[in-house]
Amino acid sequence: MRAVFLDKKTFHKTIALDEISAQFDSFTCFDVTAEHEIITRCQDADVVLTNKVVFDKKTLEQLPKLKLICITATGVNNVDIAAANALGITVTNAKAYAKGSVAQYVFAQLLEYFNQTSHHNANTAKGLWQQSDTFCYLGNTIYELADKTIGIIGYGDLGQSVAQIATAFNMKVMVAERPSAVSIRSQRYAFDEVIKQADIITLHCPQTPETEQLFNRQIFSNMQTHAVLVNTARGALINNDDLIDALNNNDIGYAILDVLDQEPPRSDHPLLTAELTNLKITAHIAWASMEAQQRLIAIVASNISSFFSGGKLNQVT
Structure with missing residues (x-):
């Protein structure tokens, strides 16, 4: 099972990702991901983590292996939820962490x-x-x-x-x-x-x-x-x-x-x-206490675990 995190730089460099990485055979993190890099980086991924990288219908249609998108935020505006649902891709978000x-x-x-x-x-x-x-x-x-x-x-x-x-x-x-x-x-x-x-x-x-x-x-x-x-x-x-x-x-x-x-x-x-x-x-930092960032990662880890065990924790599709 393979996962990628497309914009890890949106988190502080000391935030631990062990709860997530332990659930995959391969877990690759990229600091940032440009639009033209999305397909290449996600084409073999079962799970994608994204904070603000955009997944529109055209992009989703080119990722047949993708099963789960974990939005590392509460807002889901960066993902075409209807297109993901039609393609059988589950989307989760995180709430109450901040x-x-x-x-x-x-x-x-x-x-x-x-x-x-x-x-x-x-x-x-x-x-x-x-x-x-x-x-x-x-x-x-x-x-x-x-x-x-x-x-x-x-x-x-x-x-x-x-x-x-x-x-x-x-x-x-x-x-x-x-x-x-x-x-x-x-x-x-x-x-x-x-x-x-x-x-x-x-x-x-x-x-x-x-x-x-x-x-x-x-x-x-x-x-x-x-x-x-x-x-x-x-x-x-x-x-x-x-x-x-x-x-x-x-x-x-x-x-x-x-x-x-x-x-x-x-x-x-x-x-x-x-x-x-x-x-x-200020530069969109109200959410970003160290404690809130680590809570968010814990929620994402739980979302992934729930998905693969048949649960629906924080699913938005």
Whole structure:
């Protein structure tokens, strides 16, 4: 039995893969795989592991030996699920491995913003406190998270973890119902109501036809002018040009993005060249604590074991 991992470089080099490699006679890892290399590298494989390498219908049709695709992530947008199903190829993904990591990222960024931590550290490093004529040097304003309203868009494992921490900070949690919903489930709020009331909006929903470009000019115009938008989900949930306009015009207060619509982004990506002081971008790392990465690998190993023993663990086909 042969397996290949096409983009191992998406994981830290010290992450152990023993639970996976032990299940195969041959297990080959490639740091990255270009589109023209997919067929050659996968043609003899029974199992393929991929984080973001794309498997469309044309590619899948050229891999008759392939039995299982293990997506080393939660999102499955990079695989044509319908084509895989038609060809008898099983697809699995991994869930709930990063809920602690993502929630920690959200609050690390929010605390940095509301506490101005780096600013105040820098003030002392620059000697400003030492020169003060009072016992403290105030610098930028600090605000508390307590009593602020956080709107959560997408209430799976990640959204629930964020809500748990928000509650510990004595924040008001508003879980948004789907935008198209005709009725509101218990303990949820209408999407438009969340947009209008939230001081902070954090995105944790999947990318679907319904959610693509969900955050656009109209939504930004309905947000509070001081509101903070956090996106750790998918870049395509946001209309880039509309976000730039909203930030430039102070329609919203601040945006923290860990994802973009193109990854890796080109150097002239509009959000990277906007030169906005109220925009912070990180390189899709919210999921990537060392613990979360190792949990993900353990889930993938279990998916493989389940498949070959006749189970259906985390199958998406």
